[in-house]
Amino acid sequence: xxxxxxxxxxxxxxxxxxxxxxxxxxxxxxxxxxxxxxxxxxxxxxxxxxxxxxxxxxxxxxxxxxxxxxxxxxxxxxxxxxxxxxxxxxxxxxxxxxxxxxxxxxxxxxxxxxxxxxxxxxxxxxxxxxxxxxxxxxxxxxxxxxxxxxxxxxxxxxxxxxxxxxxxxxxxxxxxxxxxxxxxxxxxxxxxxxxxxxxxxxxxxxxxxxxxxxxxxxxxxxxxxxxxxxxxxxxxxxxxxxxxxxxxxxxxxxxxxxxxxxxxxxxxx
Numbered sequence: 112x113x114x115x116x117x118x119x120x121x122x123x124x125x126x127x128x129x130x131x132x133x134x135x136x137x138x139x140x141x142x143x144x145x146x147x148x149x150x151x152x153x154x155x156x157x158x159x160x161x162x163x164x165x166x167x168x169x170x171x172x173x174x175x176x177x178x179x180x181x182x183x184x185x186x187x188x189x190x191x192x193x194x195x196x197x198x199x200x201x202x203x204x205x206x207x208x209x210x211x212x213x214x215x216x217x218x219x220x221x222x223x224x225x226x227x228x229x230x231x232x233x234x235x236x237x238x239x240x241x242x243x244x245x246x247x248x249x250x251x252x253x254x255x256x257x258x259x260x261x262x263x264x265x266x267x268x269x270x271x272x273x274x275x276x277x278x279x280x281x282x283x284x285x286x287x288x289x290x291x292x293x294x295x296x297x298x299x300x301x302x303x304x305x306x307x308x309x310x311x312x313x314x315x316x317x318x319x320x321x322x323x324x325x326x327x328x329x330x331x332x333x334x335x336x337x338x339x340x341x342x343x344x345x346x347x348x349x350x351x352x353x354x355x356x357x358x359x360x361x362x363x364x365x366x367x368x369x370x371x372x373x374x375x376x377x378x379x380x
Contacts, residue, residue, distance in 0.1 A: 254284025
């Protein structure tokens with residue numbers, strides 16, 4: 112049973128592509144660098160921004176990275192933060208999870224002051240018990256550190272806690288702290304990244320997030336998957352995610368609910 116759900120923000124609850132990419136372009140231009148096209152900057156959505164600038168600038172010079180972040184925030188604070196929108200289906204999903212009695216906590220690498228403004232702007236704050244992000248000085252920007260901080264702050268039981276995100280950093284942060292992990296495929300993680308991340312669960316649309324309130328996780332779910340594979344003559348894949356043309360979903364009753372059994376390859380014979 113899941114009692115606590117940690118949600119990433121960018122690429123999981125909201126789509127910040129326009130704001131983040133434009134602010135990165137603004138910062139690079141202010142530094143006299145050529146700014147890549149927006150679609151070439153999608154990999155920057157999710158990981159700590161300082162790390163992204165280090166890669167873009169091919170430098171680990173602290174002063175240069177601080178300057179890049181300052182230019183970014185110059186535009187983001189007043190303009191970029193609102194060049195953003197909530198993914199369709201997120202609000203009803205959060206409402207249903209909240210109504211089921213789960214504790215919802217935000218876990219984002221974005222500074223807490225900005226994350227709070229985003230949730231307030233889109234009226235999402237009402238669904239969360241706590242909002243946790245990084246500090247302006249860079250502390251807690253790594254998901255491993257952030258998740259550990261949240262677990263300590265709320266005295267969470269790792270075995271009853273799940274983190275939902277869209278990038279491998281969310282999975283690393285979760286697994287490093289012994290909690291369950293889930294990735295969404297509608298965010299900014301590539302198929303290759305999602306496959307390699309080996310998350311415990313995968314959600315392909317915001318509407319599927321409602322299964323958090325009723326889907327059996329942990330060892331029971333693994334037993335059900337094995338039962339389904341035996342019943343439907345399928346073989347569990349080595350990778351956690353298979354291409355859509357190969358994927359099929361088996362549904363059968365469990366505790367008066369239909370349970371989606373994913374991440375297995377149907378035998379074509």
